[in-house]
Amino acid sequence: MTEGTARLRQPSMADVARTAGVSAQTVSRALRGSPNVNPETRRRVLAAVEQVGYRFNSAARALSSGRSHTIGLVLLASGGYYSRSAVTAGVEAAAGEAGYAVSIATIAALDTGLMERSLSKLADQGVDGFVIAVPLISVTRKMEDITRDIPTVTLDGSRTAGARVLGIDQQEAGRVATQHLLDLGHRQVWHISGPDEWIEARQRRQGWQECLAAAGIEAPPPLEGDWSPDSGKRQGQIIAMIPEVTAVFAASDEMAFGVIRALHERGRSVPDDVSIVSVDDIALAAYCSPPLTTVRQDFYRYGQAAVALLLQGDEADVDESVATASLSVRASTAPPRSR
Amino acid sequence: MTEGTARLRQPSMADVARTAGVSAQTVSRALRGSPNVNPETRRRVLAAVEQVGYRFNSAARALSSGRSHTIGLVLLASGGYYSRSAVTAGVEAAAGEAGYAVSIATIAALDTGLMERSLSKLADQGVDGFVIAVPLISVTRKMEDITRDIPTVTLDGSRTAGARVLGIDQQEAGRVATQHLLDLGHRQVWHISGPDEWIEARQRRQGWQECLAAAGIEAPPPLEGDWSPDSGKRQGQIIAMIPEVTAVFAASDEMAFGVIRALHERGRSVPDDVSIVSVDDIALAAYCSPPLTTVRQDFYRYGQAAVALLLQGDEADVDESVATASLSVRASTAPPRSR
DNA sequence: GTTACGCATGGCATCGATAACATAGGCTCC
DNA sequence: GGAGCCTATGTTATCGATGCCATGCGTAAC
Numbered sequence: 001m002t003e004g005t006a007r008l009r010q011p012s013m014a015d016v017a018r019t020a021g022v023s024a025q026t027v028s029r030a031l032r033g034s035p036n037v038n039p040e041t042r043r044r045v046l047a048a049v050e051q052v053g054y055r056f057n058s059a060a061r062a063l064s065s066g067r068s069h070t071i072g073l074v075l076l077a078s079g080g081y082y083s084r085s086a087v088t089a090g091v092e093a094a095a096g097e098a099g100y101a102v103s104i105a106t107i108a109a110l111d112t113g114l115m116e117r118s119l120s121k122l123a124d125q126g127v128d129g130f131v132i133a134v135p136l137i138s139v140t141r142k143m144e145d146i147t148r149d150i151p152t153v154t155l156d157g158s159r160t161a162g163a164r165v166l167g168i169d170q171q172e173a174g175r176v177a178t179q180h181l182l183d184l185g186h187r188q189v190w191h192i193s194g195p196d197e198w199i200e201a202r203q204r205r206q207g208w209q210e211c212l213a214a215a216g217i218e219a220p221p222p223l224e225g226d227w228s229p230d231s232g233k234r235q236g237q238i239i240a241m242i243p244e245v246t247a248v249f250a251a252s253d254e255m256a257f258g259v260i261r262a263l264h265e266r267g268r269s270v271p272d273d274v275s276i277v278s279v280d281d282i283a284l285a286a287y288c289s290p291p292l293t294t295v296r297q298d299f300y301r302y303g304q305a306a307v308a309l310l311l312q313g314d315e316a317d318v319d320e321s322v323a324t325a326s327l328s329v330r331a332s333t334a335p336p337r338s339r
Numbered sequence: 340m341t342e343g344t345a346r347l348r349q350p351s352m353a354d355v356a357r358t359a360g361v362s363a364q365t366v367s368r369a370l371r372g373s374p375n376v377n378p379e380t381r382r383r384v385l386a387a388v389e390q391v392g393y394r395f396n397s398a399a400r401a402l403s404s405g406r407s408h409t410i411g412l413v414l415l416a417s418g419g420y421y422s423r424s425a426v427t428a429g430v431e432a433a434a435g436e437a438g439y440a441v442s443i444a445t446i447a448a449l450d451t452g453l454m455e456r457s458l459s460k461l462a463d464q465g466v467d468g469f470v471i472a473v474p475l476i477s478v479t480r481k482m483e484d485i486t487r488d489i490p491t492v493t494l495d496g497s498r499t500a501g502a503r504v505l506g507i508d509q510q511e512a513g514r515v516a517t518q519h520l521l522d523l524g525h526r527q528v529w530h531i532s533g534p535d536e537w538i539e540a541r542q543r544r545q546g547w548q549e550c551l552a553a554a555g556i557e558a559p560p561p562l563e564g565d566w567s568p569d570s571g572k573r574q575g576q577i578i579a580m581i582p583e584v585t586a587v588f589a590a591s592d593e594m595a596f597g598v599i600r601a602l603h604e605r606g607r608s609v610p611d612d613v614s615i616v617s618v619d620d621i622a623l624a625a626y627c628s629p630p631l632t633t634v635r636q637d638f639y640r641y642g643q644a645a646v647a648l649l650l651q652g653d654e655a656d657v658d659e660s661v662a663t664a665s666l667s668v669r670a671s672t673a674p675p676r677s678r
Numbered sequence: 679g680t681t682a683c684g685c686a687t688g689g690c691a692t693c694g695a696t697a698a699c700a701t702a703g704g705c706t707c708c
Numbered sequence: 709g710g711a712g713c714c715t716a717t718g719t720t721a722t723c724g725a726t727g728c729c730a731t732g733c734g735t736a737a738c
Contacts, residue, residue: 012724023688028725036685058464059401060724063693068398070442070464077432081424081622088427089416092445101464103409103442106431125397125409125440229626257626264628283420287568287596289603289628351694362718367696375716399694402723 011052020048031056058101062126070101071307072122074115076134077106080227080254082282083299087133087155090303098311103127110197112140119146129310131155131303135199153306156199164309166302166322170200173295173325174207177249177277180293180327182215185335186247186275191222192235192259194251204251204279225255232258239274240266246336250278253285253294260288260332271334281328291330298322350391359387370395397440401465409440410646411461413454415473416445419566419593421621422638426472426494429642437650442466449536451479458485468649470494470642471502474538492645495538503648505641505661509539512634512664513546516588516616519632519666521554524674525586525614530561531574531598533590537566543590543618564594571597578613579605585675589617592624592633599627599671610673620667630669637661 017024022041030037030045037045048054062068073091075084092102103125105118115134122130123146130152136143153164181189191208194201205222212219223238225231232255239245240263250256256278260270268274270290278285281296305322356363361380369376369384376384387393401407412430414423431441442464444457454473461469462485469491475482491502520528530547533540544561551558562577564570571594578584579602589595595617599609607613609629617624620635644661 010724014724024725025689025727026687029687032726036687038686041686055459055463057402057724059398059407060693061726062398063396063402063695064724064726066693066726077428082420084427085420085424088423088443089445092443093416093447096444096460101442101460103440104427104431105435106428108432120394121435121440124394229623233626254623254626257623261626261628261630284568284593284596284623287572287593287600289600291600352696353694363695364697364719365717368717371696375714377716380716396694399723400696402725403694403696405696405723 010057011054012057013054015052016045016048016054019052020044067128068101068126069099070103070125070127071095071310072119072125072127072130073102073104074118074122074130074132074134075104075106076110077108078110078227079134080252080280080282082254082284083280083297084133086299087131087303090300090305091131091307092303093300094304094307098307100128100307100311107134110135110137110195112138112143116140116142119143123150129153131306131310133302135197137197137199151310153309155302155306166306166309168295168297168323168325170203171207171210173279173297174204174209174249175211176207176325176327177204177279177295178208178211180277180329181247181249181275181333182211182217184247184275184333187336188217188220188244189247189249190220190239190245192232192239192248192250192255193222193224194255195226196224201251208249225251225258227252227254229254229258229261232256233262235259236262237266239263240268245274247275247333248277250276253278253280253282253288253292256292256294256332257284257288260290271332272337275333275336277327277333285328286330288332290332292328293330293333294328296326296328349396350393351396352393354391355384355387355393358391359383406467407440407465408438409442409464409466410434410649411458411464411466411469412441412443413457413461413469413471413473414443414445415449416447417449417566418473419591419619419621421593421623422619422636423472425638426470426642429639429644430470430646431642432639433643433646437646439467439646439650446473449474449476449534451477451482455479455481458482462489468492470645470649472641474536476536476538490649492648494641494645505645505648507634507636507662507664509542510546510549512618512636513543513548513588514550515546515664515666516543516618516634517547517550519616519668520586520588520614520672521550521556523586523614523672526675527556527559527583528586528588529559529578529584531571531578531587531589531594532561532563533594534565535563540590547588564590564597566591566593568593568597568600570594572601574598575601576605578602579607584613586614586672587616589615592617592619592621592627592631595631595633595671596623596627599629610671611676614672614675616666616672624667625669627671629671631667632669632672633667635665635667 013024013027017027027045030042095102105122107114107118133155135156178189193205209219223235236259277293279295281294285292285294301322352363352366356366366384369381434441444461446453446457472494474495493502493504517528532544548558562574575598616632618634620633624631624633640661
């Protein structure tokens with residue numbers, strides 16, 4: 001209420017210091033929780049902060065300390081919006097709790113040049129760490145240079161210089177999904193994979209192949225989608241024309257939506273005629289018709305865990321279950337119709 | 340290939356200046372595209388930048404210029420992941436193009452305190468502008484203080500000091516959806532609204548009420564969900580028990596998924612028994628069973644347009660169509676079964 | 679009764695880019 | 709031919725917090 005002084009400039013630490021009757025240095029220490037500050041002094045400083053309406057200037061801090069307290073998050077525009085959204089939320093929650101900001105960069109397509117540019121952009125912003133939620137197809141020299149200097153966690157099974165990797169074993173996911181169908185009595189399992197540039201896609205496909213091989217079944221040719229429901233629908237139309245197909249493993253929930261749509265349009269019932277398993281367990285998976293049986297991935301936790309790894313280093317206690325592929329069994333799978 | 344000098348520190352403008360044989364100031368001018376730089380000098384500077392591997396330090400720039408070239412994006416964790424994801428992508432694309440970074444803050448729930456804290460956090464980071472994709476229920480003094488100093492665009496129909504507002508007319512959306520059902524011959528339209536704290540939810544409900552009133556129909560009591568598919572399912576179970584319901588307007592696609600699931604489980608067919616319209620047109624809407632008729636919102640464009648407004652001010656040419664409610668007619672609506 | 683050490687605090691240089699101001703040369707115009 | 713101006717460039721101070729070192733004081737140790 002004692003307003004009236006025209007304030008041309010945000011108050012700085014010097015202003016706080018003056019008001020509290022200490023030096024700016026002490027203000028800095030008090031605010032950062034240095035142990036060597038008299039409790040009484042700290043109290044005075046905090047009061048002064050309140051009084052002058054001080055807000056700290058992160059640019060100045062970043063410049064003088066060399067650390068920006070910012071984490072850079074790299075996302076792919078085309079990679080399934082649920083996972084993007086959930087990873088982002090997880091990263092932001094964990095980062096925010098630790099006093100870190102999150103700066104994002106979205107790349108429009110899986111392209112090395114775009115990737116390099118995004119990393120550079122974030123590096124220029126001075127981020128203290130990277131969370132890369134994009135498959136690194138080919139790691140270029142430039143990308144290595146950047147990620148060598150800045151701690152990096154990748155969420156997609158690919159590795160680069162010094163980067164830690166997080167996420168479920170995608171090959172295991174492929175096995176679990178396929179085995180579930182075999183256990184139900186299906187004699188053959190078709191696969192609609194993600195784009196081959198994606199490491200996850202390749203790994204899931206491998207898991208599927210291995211699982212079939214272990215059962216002595218020759219794998220049918222895989223169909224390739226691009227993660228979009230539309231691509232799932234297109235491949236689903238092909239599936240629908242092959243009467244002998246009774247079980248399909250789709251590499252993502254969103255593609256599974258498309259597959260189911262195509263099958264319905266062709267008059268084939270899920271799961272009576274064809275069973276479908278996929279991967280992700282997005283929020284809408286349980287509300288598909290029929291509800292999807294799917295291998296769960298907890299993207300929010302991925303995001304949280306990635307930040308924990310970045311900030312706490314290797315000794316971060318990342319919950320084991322983050323890396324465990326578990327199946328959410330719902331109604332899109334059933335034993336094959338006996339004939 | 341001429342490596343060998345141990346580099347302890349990132350090269351700075353001074354290093355570039357030395358290499359190019361000019362002053363640091365000239366380097367700064369050359370890099371920022373100031374008109375008063377000799378083309379030949381600029382060339383030399385750029386060559387030197389390349390040679391020493393210079394990357395500019397945004398903290399220093401932010402400190403000395405007072406502008407961070409960062410836009411703060413405020414999201415709500417619980418508000419539908421598709422819209423969040425798409426808005427984020429749009430904001431980031433437009434910001435990136437203009438050389439701006441995007442820093443995000445997610446609030447866990449619609450709470451004034453959380454909102455204040457998020458805004459403060461971003462303000463402390465020194466963002467040059469806000470894009471707020473969260474309804475501002477009650478605008479507190481503190482929030483006003485912040486948004487008075489920093490340009491703000493809101494994407495939810497609420498207004499605060501000096502903020503510009505962007506988005507389709509939600510009331511119109513409610514009218515369009517309802518009218519579509521009436522036009523098909525339905526005599527009554529039920530509504531599953533979003534949470535009452537959301538301005539969009541209130542506006543859509545009003546549109547629905549008005550439309551019914553204009554047709555001389557007394558509106559049934561609205562059912563309230565929380566945007567989640569699960570809440571849609573719960574309300575759908577109620578709907579399913581009321582035989583006379585033939586048409587439902589759900590306030591979001593995700594709730595519509597839940598409603599449809601509930602109806603299917605009770606053996607009621609969509610659209611034969613019950614027609615459903617919703618709002619958003621998320622990527623999966625066309626892959627619902629049946630495909631959803633829904634009022635389209637282009638969240639990506641919202642994001643882009645918001646940034647354009649921030650950076651270019653009022654004279655930004657924001658495409659009119661951003662604000663037009665258009666209906667994507669698919670298969671979840673049909674004339675009522677004649678009886 | 680020194681020595682030594684820990685604690686609380688202050689002084690000063692520093693981070694890297696930019697704003698504001700200064701300067702030098704070349705050109706136009708009366 | 710000098711006043712005035714525009715262009716290209718350099719000099720210096722500055723932004724605000726922090727790192728490093730110095731200082732003074734109290735207390736435990738020898």
